[in-house]
Amino acid sequence: GQQLNQSPQSMFIQEGEDVSMNCTSSSIFNTWLWYKQDPGEGPVLLIALYKAGELTSNGRLTAQFGITRKDSFLNISASIPSDVGIYFCAGRGRRNGSSNTGKLIFGQGTTLQVKP
Amino acid sequence: DGGITQSPKYLFRKEGQNVTLSCEQNLNHDAMYWYRQDPGQGLRLIYYSQIVNDFQKGDIAEGYSVSREKKESFPLTVTSAQKNPTAFYLCASSIRRESSYEQYFGPGTRLTVT
Numbered sequence: 123g124q125q126l127n128q129s130p131q132s133m134f135i136q137e138g139e140d141v142s143m144n145c146t147s148s149s150i151f152n153t154w155l156w157y158k159q160d161p162g163e164g165p166v167l168l169i170a171l172y173k174a175g176e177l178t179s180n181g182r183l184t185a186q187f188g189i190t191r192k193d194s195f196l197n198i199s200a201s202i203p204s205d206v207g208i209y210f211c212a213g214r215g216r217r218n219g220s221s222n223t224g225k226l227i228f229g230q231g232t233t234l235q236v237k238p
Numbered sequence: 239d240g241g242i243t244q245s246p247k248y249l250f251r252k253e254g255q256n257v258t259l260s261c262e263q264n265l266n267h268d269a270m271y272w273y274r275q276d277p278g279q280g281l282r283l284i285y286y287s288q289i290v291n292d293f294q295k296g297d298i299a300e301g302y303s304v305s306r307e308k309k310e311s312f313p314l315t316v317t318s319a320q321k322n323p324t325a326f327y328l329c330a331s332s333i334r335r336e337s338s339y340e341q342y343f344g345p346g347t348r349l350t351v352t
Contacts, residue, residue, distance in 0.1 A: 128280075153339050164242075164328050164343035165281075210280060214339045224269050224288070224332055224339050225296075228280040 128211055128229030136237050141198040143232045145211035153214040154194035155226065156185050160207045168209075169196070201236050208233050241265065242344035244329050249349045251323075259314045259347045261329030268334035270312035271341060274298060275326040284327075287312055288334055316349065323351045 128145045135141060145154070153172055157165035169180050171187035171194060178185055182199045194213070198205055212226040242263045251257045261270065269288045273281040283296030287306040301320025306312055312331075316323045326348050330341040 155340060157343075162326075162346070162348070164244075164330075164346045167340055167342060170338075170340050212341075224334060224341075225271075225283065225286065226339065226341060230280045231278075 126211060126213055126227055126229040128232055130232060131230070132233040132235070134235045134237065135201055137201060137203060139201055141201055141205070141234060142195065143209060144193060144195045145213070145229050146193040147213060147215075148192070149215060150191040151194075151213035151215055152191070153226075154185070154187050155212040156183075156194070156196050157210045157212065158207050159210065159231070165210055198234075201234075203236050203238055206234060206236050242329060242331055242342060244327075244344040244347050247345065247347060249347055251349070251351050253351055254318045255351075256315055256317050257323075257349065257351075259316065259327055259329075259349070261312045261314065261344060262310055263312075263329075263331045263344075264310060265331055265342065266309075267331035267342075268309070269332045270306070271330040271332075272296075272302075272304065272312070272314045273328040273330065275328060275346075281328065284314065316351075323349060325349060 126145050155170050156168045159165040169178050169185040174191050175189050176187040184197045186195045208231040210231045211229040245260045271286040272284040282298050284302050285304040287293035293306050303315045328346045329344045332341045
């Protein structure tokens with residue numbers, strides 16, 4: 123089945139540094155979503171991408187839908203302590219026949235720790 | 239406020255007992271989903287429902303059951319057949335529309351079975 127590889131698995135950075143993480147797939151995805159999960163809480167949607175090459179920002183966060191449609195990137199600029207958490211990518215592959223299930227496939231997550 | 243509620247936040251059960259986790263949404267979303275999250279891992283799909291009175295198995299449905307009698311509600315029962323039920327359970331919902339696949343999550347229920 124389709125799988126997403128998310129890297130790095132974890133990051134420990136200094137406050138103020140920029141952060142980059144990515145997700146790759148062996149197959150084509152039509153949608154990429156990026157979520158952030160605080161400890162013990164549900165994931166919160168950060169950015170949604172629907173077109174190859176699309177670059178979208180949400181405050182200090184910027185995400186891109188890769189041209190090959192097999193990858194996506196998330197950048198966080200000037201990190202602050204509240205950026206701490208787990209960041210998940212999620213993707214939706216090509217429709218299977220006439221089925222439109224809305225199912226997403228999730229990456230394993232990137233754990234971000236920020237040192238003040 | 240519109241959103242997804244899951245209750246309770248923490249749930250403790252003895253092995254061999256069935257337990258039902260609640261998920262309610264007032265977003266008027268058509269589709270609802272249940273995921274399981276284990277420490278250090280991503281989200282795995284248990285069951286999902288696109289419309290009332292219909293639901294499909296996800297990747298790890300064994301030992302779980304669901305119902306979708308109302309649009310707003312999608313309860314999950316963890317049965318005694320589930321071999322390793324201790325986990326963090328997340329409910330999500332989305333609009334069932336061709337152009338949008340954004341799922342919105344509830345706060346989760348942490349289930350501990352001893």
